[in-house]
Structures are given as C-alpha cells and as structure tokens.
Amino acid sequence: MTPSTAVRPLLPTEARVLATLMEKARTVPDTYPMTLNGLLGGCNQKTSREPVMSLAEAEVLEALDGLRDLGLISESSGGRAARFGHQFQKGYGVPEQSAVLLGLLMLRGPQTAGELRLNAERWYRFADISSVEAFLDELQERSAEKGGALVLKLPRAPGAREQRWAHLLCGPVDLDSLAAGGASVPTAGLAPRVAALEAEVAHLRTALERVCAELGLPAPAAGEPGAD
Template sequence: MNHDFHTHPLSPAEARVLGTLMEKARTVPDSYPLTLNSLQNGCNQKSAREPAMNLSEAEISEAIDGLRACSLVIESSGSRVTRYEHNVQRAAGVPEQSAVLLGMLMLRGPQTAGELRINTERWYKFLDIASVDAFLEELQDRSEEKGGALVVKLPRAPGAREQRWAHLLCGPVDMTLPTAPTATGGAAEDDVIALTRRVAALEHTVTALSEQLANLRQQLGA
C-alpha cells in the first residue's frame, strides 16, 4: 500500500530527515544506515540544504517516529547503536530515479530539471535533462489510485528561462508566490551551468570532509 502524502503530508522536519537518509545512502554508503548523531549532522548541514535548519535531537527523534509510523523509515537493530534507513521507493511506490528527484527536492527546495540533473550527479547519473523531465512529468501525472501527483511545475519566475519543480510531500505548494529567478537574465546558460557544477563540486567536497571528520571523531571516541 503506497503512502498517501495528500492525506498524511510530511512536516518540514520529516522531509529533511527523509531527504538526508536518501542522500547519505548514496553518498556515504559505508556509514549507512545512519546513527541519530550522523543523521542530525546531515540534517543541519550548512551546504546543499535549502532552507538551512537547526534541528534538535528531540525534533529529529519525533520526525523519525512519524516516518516510521508510515513505513518511510526503518530502524535497524542488532548493532550497538540504533541506526535508521529510508524505505521511500517501496512506501511511495516509485522507481529509483523518481525517488532520487524527490529526495533532492526535499533537501534543496524547488529546482529546474537542469539543476536537478547536476545536483543529483552523486546519487544517480541521468542521461540528459529530457530524462529528468520525463520522470518529473510521470510524478506529476500519477493517478489518484497511486496516490496522486508528488511534484508540481511552478509558474515561470520573472526573468527565469526555465520553470522550477517542487515536491508535494509536505502538502500543496502556494502557486501564487513569485519564485526567485534561477539565473540572471543576461548570463549565458552555459556559464550558469558551469558555475552551478563548480558550486556543487565544492559542496560535495565540504560535505565529504565533514563526514570524514565526524567519522574520525566517532572512532576516537570524541
């Protein structure tokens, strides 16, 4: 039975916890499933998060309880410390590529298909922007029997070339709010894509270093 996000939308904290678990499963498989401490560090990262959050351990525990109740998160037992993993594909009834796009939208807010392709490079390598669009459209056109649309295409922002997509896992999105342009009108699209790639690469490096440091501290018992 698919989870119905329209009847039981996620809270912002639940969406952040879920997105973080989905990201870390891909980017640091050796540390996955995550401990509560690693999950908190991931949720509160300063890079690759929109908006930035500062969730307490109690808020994360509460979010985990909510996600476990609807089978979106599974608790792993058997190790010294409790660990958590996501169960999005099965619970939402979506293919891997769609799950990747939903996870990135939960972590970084509305994005164009081009931005999603760049930002998800470490999770899944989409062939081209058209394939990203195809999976987004499939998520938008989901039948009511399957639980209805999980993403929506936002109105074009003033000065923006491309429309951005938003997820609907936390409930309906206000379509009347103007969305910020994704690129300055005069900038060449290639320059913007190149710059976005460089920023994404730097964010990945910072994140990887932070995770290595956290793991080192854990090993040293800090």
C-alpha cells in the first residue's frame, strides 16, 4: 500500500484530532464516526493525553479542514449532525499495527515499546514486546519512496532502563528539550498557537479595562495581578 497523498507535517492540533478519531474508532465504535461535540470532548480529555489540551471548537474545525485537505479524514452528514472519520492507513500507507502505534504516540507522547504494548490493549493486542519493536523498527527504517521515517528511537534518558519512541508526524523531535528534561514538543505549528494566545490575552485585557472603567476603578498596569 502506498500513501494516497504527499502528507506534510501535521500541526499539533491536527495530530490530536486525527489520533482521537483513531482511538474512538477502536475503543467506542458505537459513537464512530464522531460528531463535532464528541470529537471536541475526546481531544480535551484529561486522561490518556500528553500533552493535555484545551481546544476550542473553532480550533477543532480548523484542524478538520487541514486534515480534509490532506485526505486524512472523511465526513458524512447522516442524522442531524455531521460526523467525521479518519483515513489514516490509506493516507500514510501503513498496516493496522503501525497505525495503532502511531496513534498512541500522537495521543500520549513518547513511550517505550512495553508501554505501547500495554496502552494498545483496547486498540490491538500485540503478541509480545518484540512484535511491537518490529513494527517500530519498520516505521523508523521506512524508505524515502514511501515518505521516510515516521518514528524515532530517542536517546536513553538518564536512569531509564529502556529507550522511548516518538512519532515524526509533526516534524522533527526537539531533542534538546528532551535532554534538558522537557517534554517532546514538535517544532512545527507552535507559532500560530502562540499568536492565538497573545490575541486572547489582548482581548481579555481590553475587556478588563472596560469593566474597570464602568466601575470607576483604575485598570491594573501590565504585570500586576489581574493585568494579564
């Protein structure tokens, strides 16, 4: 199987939406394909997510638009609400087992082969850790003709017994951040989120100043508690 489209690096929000669809298709098939409300709740779960996100509906819709352009989702209009499904295996040209591992890495961040086997129980039952490692090795050694590597085996962390694996669907992994003890953060797609957060802060400050003016109170200066 070969990819149906040349897939660019995903934005973090696109990866979360896509992986959530992949998870729910396997763990709660009765609710799949998913409505927008169901998808929003799945993306913002506080458990089994790394990092935890708090996406707005507009952000999920924007991610769906991007994934649709890449041919990675499908949309149906049965019933009163639109429903969304994923086309991950078709888009990336990988078998089910590889798709499961990539979905888990998108949802939960870097993991060891043993952690992946355990976390995959509700998605797919791998016979043993060696079978997980075999699929990970295959994904890491993927040829350029097929789009190149989709995972990376990370350097062993200090004190760790096993090495973790990370996905490359959002672009290169920031190894410097990992070495400094930080989380693995994809380098692609951060600027738009920073800009959105700055705009939200500016909007909240304007609203606060308006409330203070209505109450006859001085607006807090930048940097004071309640100013940002």
